[in-house]
Amino acid sequence: MTNEQNVVGCDVKSRMKAFIALVMSISNSSMYGAAVPEAVLGEFLGKSPKKLIKRLELEEPKVNAWIDSMRASSPTRVKSTIPASQNPHNYTCWIHHHPSALHVFDQIICKSRGKKIVAFLDYDGTLSPIVSDPEKAFMSKKMRATVKDISRHFPTAIVSGRCIDKVRNFVKLEELYYAGSHGMDIKGPTKTPTSEKAILFQAASQFLPMIDEVYKILVEKTKCVPGAKVENNKFCLSVHFRCVDEKGWSALAEQVKSVVNEYPKLRLSQGRKVLEIRPSIKWDKGKALEFLLESLGYANSNDVFPIYIGDDRTDEDAFKVLRNRGQGIGIVVSTVPKQTEASYTLQDPSEVQQFLRRLVDWKRKTLTTQRNSTKCKPFCTIVDRPRTN
Numbered sequence: 065m066t067n068e069q070n071v072v073g074c075d076v077k078s079r080m081k082a083f084i085a086l087v088m089s090i091s092n093s094s095m096y097g098a099a100v101p102e103a104v105l106g107e108f109l110g111k112s113p114k115k116l117i118k119r120l121e122l123e124e125p126k127v128n129a130w131i132d133s134m135r136a137s138s139p140t141r142v143k144s145t146i147p148a149s150q151n152p153h154n155y156t157c158w159i160h161h162h163p164s165a166l167h168v169f170d171q172i173i174c175k176s177r178g179k180k181i182v183a184f185l186d187y188d189g190t191l192s193p194i195v196s197d198p199e200k201a202f203m204s205k206k207m208r209a210t211v212k213d214i215s216r217h218f219p220t221a222i223v224s225g226r227c228i229d230k231v232r233n234f235v236k237l238e239e240l241y242y243a244g245s246h247g248m249d250i251k252g253p254t255k256t257p258t259s260e261k262a263i264l265f266q267a268a269s270q271f272l273p274m275i276d277e278v279y280k281i282l283v284e285k286t287k288c289v290p291g292a293k294v295e296n297n298k299f300c301l302s303v304h305f306r307c308v309d310e311k312g313w314s315a316l317a318e319q320v321k322s323v324v325n326e327y328p329k330l331r332l333s334q335g336r337k338v339l340e341i342r343p344s345i346k347w348d349k350g351k352a353l354e355f356l357l358e359s360l361g362y363a364n365s366n367d368v369f370p371i372y373i374g375d376d377r378t379d380e381d382a383f384k385v386l387r388n389r390g391q392g393i394g395i396v397v398s399t400v401p402k403q404t405e406a407s408y409t410l411q412d413p414s415e416v417q418q419f420l421r422r423l424v425d426w427k428r429k430t431l432t433t434q435r436n437s438t439k440c441k442p443f444c445t446i447v448d449r450p451r452t453n
């Protein structure tokens with residue numbers, strides 16, 4: 065029985081309680097700060113774990129919302145997920161506040177008028193579909209061609225939890241900016257006239273030996289947990305539990321917690337069926353976005369329109385930055401309602417691809433129109449020349 069089937073087969077209420085107990089045990093540990101509760105609360109639409117347990121006892125149907133959210137983040141369950149359109153109450157309300165970026169494409173273009181668009185794209189779940197094996201999160205050729213076209217017209221950055229080398233191997237486009245390890249490692253395009261590999265910024269280099277040490281310990285500690293996988297993302301680590309039987313989640317989190325407890329300079333947070341370990345520094349995808357805007361010369365500019373597209377809790381830091389700056393837009397990739405700082409939504413990577421393609425088409429059309437109007441300028445100039453007496 066797969067983990068996904070198991071979810072359906074077990075008693076929903078007791079599994080929820082077990083998971084929340086695990087969440088609370090993590091969040092009770094002060095060293096993790098707000099990271100874990102915040103991340104997990106995202107899945108629960110902003111309810112505190114204590115309130116949630118109360119709600120669970122009172123309102124069984126609410127549990128289904130969480131289970132739906134779990135299903136939505138799991139590729140093998142996508143078919144069994146209740147389609148958003150069949151969950152009218154939640155979805156209609158959410159989509160009202162976070163319209164589809166495809167449906168309101170023209171409005172978005174209007175907002176960007178006269179400004180320079182800069183594209184920020186998360187990788188997993190945004191450019192590539194979520195899959196069970198993190199090593200096989202390939203992006204489609206169609207998506208690659210679209211991102212390539214996007215970068216021809218707008219400065220483009222990939223902002224990922226993965227280390228730069230890994231994400232660049234998947235994306236395979238040298239003309240982009242890359243912010244790996246949740247923005248802690250930033251590099252410029254390698255396809256430059258001088259072919260220089262510009263290292264723009266590394267926020268946590270002093271943590272490298274510690275991260276390596278913890279990686280080895282975690283690999284050793286988790287090797288007896290079937291399905292668990294530890295990924296070294298250079299400046300941070302990921303412990304995947306997507307393929308771990310749900311009954312084993314609590315024990316796995318305890319193991320990870322006990323290791324991280326020994327390193328007060330590291331913190332634990334949660335992504336999509338993954339526990340993330342990273343340096344406790346004030347650096348995240350939001351800071352990376354600001355750093356890149358500054359590097360591109362848009363530090364104090366009102367003429368920039370950043371578009372950030374992402375699906376993960378860690379992308380919320382970037383959405384928040386855009387909201388606070390009152391610049392550009394955040395687009396969250398999700399099939400289910402979730403608490404977000406983004407203003408718009410796209411359902412999945414295929415909709416991301418459609419949105420990016422429309423952006424390219426719009427830009428090309430604009431350029432053609434501009435070129436044509438430039439061509440007839442001499443004629444217009446003659447006609448418009450003021451008469452002399």
Ligand SMILES: O=P(O)(O)OC[C@H]1O[C@H](O[C@H]2O[C@H](CO)[C@@H](O)[C@H](O)[C@H]2O)[C@H](O)[C@@H](O)[C@@H]1O
Pocket residue numbers: 186187188189193194195196197198199201223224225226295297302304306335336337338340376378
């Ligand atoms: O910031 P991102 O580019 O979204 O990276 C976040 C994490 O993504 C990867 O894990 C997620 O995608 C995997 C492949 O689809 C999936 O198996 C896993 O369950 C997801 O959590 C990546 O493996 C992590 O290292 C990143 O931190």
